[in-house]
Amino acid sequence: xxxxxxxxxxxxxxxxxxxxxxxxxxxxxxxxxxxxxxxxxxxxxxxxxxxxxxxxxxxxxxxxxxxxxxxxxxxxxxxxxxxxxxxxxxxxxxxxxxxxxxxxxxxxxxxxxxxxxxxxxxxxxxxxxxxxxxxxxxxxxxxxxxxxxxxxxxxxxxxxxxxxxxxxxxxxxxxxxxxxxxxxxxxxxxxxxxxxxxxxxxxxxxxxxxxxxxxxxxxxxxxxxxxxxxxxxxxxxx
Ligand code: FES
Numbered sequence: 267x268x269x270x271x272x273x274x275x276x277x278x279x280x281x282x283x284x285x286x287x288x289x290x291x292x293x294x295x296x297x298x299x300x301x302x303x304x305x306x307x308x309x310x311x312x313x314x315x316x317x318x319x320x321x322x323x324x325x326x327x328x329x330x331x332x333x334x335x336x337x338x339x340x341x342x343x344x345x346x347x348x349x350x351x352x353x354x355x356x357x358x359x360x361x362x363x364x365x366x367x368x369x370x371x372x373x374x375x376x377x378x379x380x381x382x383x384x385x386x387x388x389x390x391x392x393x394x395x396x397x398x399x400x401x402x403x404x405x406x407x408x409x410x411x412x413x414x415x416x417x418x419x420x421x422x423x424x425x426x427x428x429x430x431x432x433x434x435x436x437x438x439x440x441x442x443x444x445x446x447x448x449x450x451x452x453x454x455x456x457x458x459x460x461x462x463x464x465x466x467x468x469x470x471x472x473x474x475x476x477x478x479x480x481x482x483x484x485x486x487x488x489x490x491x492x493x494x495x496x497x498x499x500x501x502x503x504x
Contacts, residue, residue: 272338287329287340288316298342299351299380301358302418303330304467307427310419314354315380318342326350355386358416369414371471377416407460407476408453415445415472421464433458445472 268283274296281290289305291298302313309330316329321339326347329340341347358377366372419436422445426432433456435448447456465475 270334270336270338272334272336272340274340275342281334283334285334287318287320287327287332287334287338289330290334291329291340291342296342297383298329299383300330301376301380301416301469302420304420304424307420307423307467310423312417312419313358315351317347317350317354319344319347352384352386355381355384359386361413362416363413369411369471370409370474371414375471376469408458408462408465409474409476410453410472411474412444412446412472414470416470417443417445418469419445420467420469421445421473424463424467425458429459429461429463431457431459431461434464 270281270283270285270290272279272281272290274291274294277294277296279290279294279296281287281293285293286309288298288300288303288309298316298318300313300316302310303316309328311328311331314328317326318329318332319341320327320332321341329342359381362377363369366375366378369375372378417436422434422436425434433447433453434445437444437446437448437450447453447458449456453460462475464473468474
C-alpha cells in the first residue's frame, strides 16, 4: 500500500494513496467537522462542513471529495473556511426543530455534537427558522421524524450502496427537497427490507428504530416481527 506524505495544519502526516483527505486527517487524529460523510459510503459532498483550503488551489474544497496528493499542504481552520462552515451549519439549522430535548437522539446526535464543537448558539441561528413541512411518519419498525432530517443523504446511500435495495431517494415537491421512499410510499409498501441500515447511519433523530427493535437484545427482535414477502432482512442482517 503506497503511502502519501502531506501536511495538515502544520502537522506532517502519512496517508494511503487514493484515500480521501477527510479520512486521512481523521486517521491521523486531526478532526475536520463533517456530517454527510460516512467511511463505508461514497462521499456525497452535500453538507459542505468538511471544507478546507489546499495550497495552490484558488477555491475551498470539500475534504471528503478530495483525494490526497504527495506534498499537499492543507489548512482546516482559516477565516474563510470557518465562515463557510458556519454558513453551511446555519442553513442546515434554519429548518431544524428547536425541541432537541424531546428528541430520542438527544445527547446522541451528531448534529448536536457538531454544534457544541463549533460553539454555535441555537437561538441566533434559528432566528431564520422557516415553516417546516417535511414528512413525519412512523410504522411498526422505523420511526421517521423527517423534520429532523438534515438531508445528508447517508440513508439513501446506505440503502443503495450497502444493502443494494434503493428504497429511499431525495424527492422534490413544491420547491421542497426531502428524503422519503421512492414515490412517497409508506415504508411497508416500498421496497424497504427493514434491515435498519438507514437507522444505523442517520446522524440525527430523523430515522430511528422503534425502541431498540433492531437491537439484538431487544425483546421485540426483528425475527419476531411478521413481514411481507419473506423479507430477506430476517435472514440477511449484517
Ligand atoms: Fe464532506 Fe459533508 S462531510 S461535504
